[in-house]
Amino acid sequence: MPETRSRSKAAAMNAPNGHKAHLNGSAKELTYEDGFLKGFFNRTLMPLFLMVFSPNLCILLWYTAARCDGSFMTLGEHLSSKGLVSIWLNDINIFRPVVIYTILGYMVFAVILQMTLPGPYTYGPVTPKGNTPLYTDNGFSCYLVTMFSFVVLTHCLKLYGLTPTIVYDHFGDFLGTLTVFSHVLCVFLTIKGLVAPSSSDSGSSGNPIFDYYWGTELYPRVLGVDIKVFTNCRFGMTIWPLLCLIFAIKSYEQYGFIDSMWVSCFLQMTYFTKFFWWESGYMRTIDIMVDRAGFYICWGCLCFIPGVYASVSLYMVNHPVKLGTFWSLVIVTCGSLAILINYLADWQKQEVRDTDGQCLIWGKKPEVIRAKYTVEADSKPRESLLLVSGYWGIARHFHYVPELALAFAWTVPGLFENLMLYVYFIFLFFLLTHRTFRDDIKCGLKYQKYWTEYCKRVPFKMIPGIF
Numbered sequence: 514m515p516e517t518r519s520r521s522k523a524a525a526m527n528a529p530n531g532h533k534a535h536l537n538g539s540a541k542e543l544t545y546e547d548g549f550l551k552g553f554f555n556r557t558l559m560p561l562f563l564m565v566f567s568p569n570l571c572i573l574l575w576y577t578a579a580r581c582d583g584s585f586m587t588l589g590e591h592l593s594s595k596g597l598v599s600i601w602l603n604d605i606n607i608f609r610p611v612v613i614y615t616i617l618g619y620m621v622f623a624v625i626l627q628m629t630l631p632g633p634y635t636y637g638p639v640t641p642k643g644n645t646p647l648y649t650d651n652g653f654s655c656y657l658v659t660m661f662s663f664v665v666l667t668h669c670l671k672l673y674g675l676t677p678t679i680v681y682d683h684f685g686d687f688l689g690t691l692t693v694f695s696h697v698l699c700v701f702l703t704i705k706g707l708v709a710p711s712s713s714d715s716g717s718s719g720n721p722i723f724d725y726y727w728g729t730e731l732y733p734r735v736l737g738v739d740i741k742v743f744t745n746c747r748f749g750m751t752i753w754p755l756l757c758l759i760f761a762i763k764s765y766e767q768y769g770f771i772d773s774m775w776v777s778c779f780l781q782m783t784y785f786t787k788f789f790w791w792e793s794g795y796m797r798t799i800d801i802m803v804d805r806a807g808f809y810i811c812w813g814c815l816c817f818i819p820g821v822y823a824s825v826s827l828y829m830v831n832h833p834v835k836l837g838t839f840w841s842l843v844i845v846t847c848g849s850l851a852i853l854i855n856y857l858a859d860w861q862k863q864e865v866r867d868t869d870g871q872c873l874i875w876g877k878k879p880e881v882i883r884a885k886y887t888v889e890a891d892s893k894p895r896e897s898l899l900l901v902s903g904y905w906g907i908a909r910h911f912h913y914v915p916e917l918a919l920a921f922a923w924t925v926p927g928l929f930e931n932l933m934l935y936v937y938f939i940f941l942f943f944l945l946t947h948r949t950f951r952d953d954i955k956c957g958l959k960y961q962k963y964w965t966e967y968c969k970r971v972p973f974k975m976i977p978g979i980f
């Protein structure tokens with residue numbers, strides 16, 4: 514599991530005295546947060562809105578699928594007759610023992626795999642405080658072992674007349690219990706980041722609401738477990754494929770065929786397999802190198818992924834469509850192509866850096882900008898390669914186009930009867946568009962004139978000539 518290597522061990526590993534002085538004093542916080550997340554709107558209003566709205570969105574999506582046949586019109590009628598509070602109080606049981614045991618059982622299993630499965634070491638990017646996180650790259654084996662264990666467990670349960678689809682039957686309770694659990698974790702992490710941080714990349718913003726929402730630590734570790742690897746990868750990104758499989762089994766139990774569900778499930782499972790194959794690359798993304806372990810990322814991965822990201826499959830349980838071989842193949846082919854392009858774009862960026870530009874991109878020597886930068890902790894000059902050719906020469910975030918195309922491909926098998934099916938796609942559209950702005954600001958602050966040069970050479974964010 515990740516360790517944090519610092520230029521100065523005292524500055525990173527043990528929440529040193531110097532760092533505590535920083536917490537008590539007025540030293541500068543992360544430049545990204547200063548540059549992007551500032552002002553009353555970003556630091557207080559938006560966090561409050563998201564912390565209230567998002568858990569309700571998850572519950573209402575489940576309620577729409579389970580009680581309103583996927584229709585927002587019917588949901589509107591229910592809401593006006595019984596109200597939102599009644600749904601939380603009467604339709605959700607956060608204390609159901611089978612739900613609590615299943616969640617805890619899975620978490621223990623996931624932590625054991627995270628801690629014990631071997632893998633090569635891989636480094637994350639150097640942090641603003643000059644720490645370099647070290648990870649054990651065991652994501653792919655954790656994923657394979659989990660999927661294999663799920664198949665074995667499903668067969669064992671069958672012998673006793675049981676089925677994993679109990680998760681679907683009590684999915685509202687699962688989301689409710691996970692929400693409570695996540696808040697407990699977030700409270701713990703917020704306090705831990707202030708009183709016993711795992712590294713010097715921590716501290717308060719001075720605003721308790723923002724601290725809770727955004728987190729007080731970049732790389733918290735508890736008993737040797739890296740919390741963000743656990744929440745993002747071992748929980749969120751592993752629960753999502755498990756839910757896809759469980760929902761497909763449920764649909765099959767009910768209807769005896771899984772035509773549209775199969776197409777959607779196949780594309781999603783290919784996407785998860787790709788994700789875990791590339792997991793070390795994920796450790797170099799905004800989620801890990803910028804987002805602190807607070808409500809946004811921890812609650813997001815523990816609840817928003819099962820509640821919103823898996824809502825496509827949840828909806829499809831009761832809305833099977835007979836697509837037929839031709840359309841199934843067309844959608845699977847388009848979706849697979851989107852996965853491939855997205856993967857190759859992520860790969861190009863990584864390969865150029867790993868080989869210091871000594872590789873071929875689309876058969877040619879890559880065009881790069883050797884961008885110099887320093888981190889907040891010291892003035893030591895550092896260098897990163899910005900790729901200007903390949904997919905990174907089309908637009909600065911062109912790879913989001915196949916990501917969106919893929920999300921559409923695994924959604925469209927459910928056809929167009931209800932808007933609920935497209936909530937994930939719509940959310941992703943806004944998330945990725947917003948991310949293009951976030952990343953430009955983050956990279957602009959980090960690389961300054963080198964980023965300006967990249968923006969001149971590659972002027973569009975996502976689609977050349979349009980955006």
Ligand SMILES: NC(=O)C1=CN([C@@H]2O[C@H](COP(=O)(O)OP(=O)(O)OC[C@H]3O[C@@H](n4cnc5c(N)ncnc54)[C@H](OP(=O)(O)O)[C@@H]3O)[C@@H](O)[C@H]2O)C=CC1
Nearest residue numbers: 797798799800855859862897898899900905912913916952
């Ligand atoms: N389904 C979902 O909800 C989402 C999926 N994704 C997917 O996750 C994957 C990774 O996400 P992504 O948003 O790219 O991660 P990031 O936004 O974190 O990656 C961008 C980072 O890459 C580096 N970078 C930027 N431009 C270049 C360049 N030209 N050459 C080399 N490095 C560069 C910079 O980091 P540095 O500081 O190292 O220079 C930058 O911060 C993608 O496949 C994306 O589609 C992403 C978001 C949401």
Ligand SMILES: CC(C)CCC[C@@H](C)[C@H]1CC[C@H]2C3=CC=C4C[C@@H](O)CC[C@]4(C)[C@H]3CC[C@]12C
Nearest residue numbers: 563567750788795800808809810813814817818
């Ligand atoms: C609080 C909420 C309103 C928002 C929570 C959002 C998070 C759950 C998601 C934000 C960014 C997402 C991801 C980024 C990159 C990824 C790589 C991709 O290959 C797989 C998906 C993912 C891990 C994705 C997962 C959800 C987020 C962390």
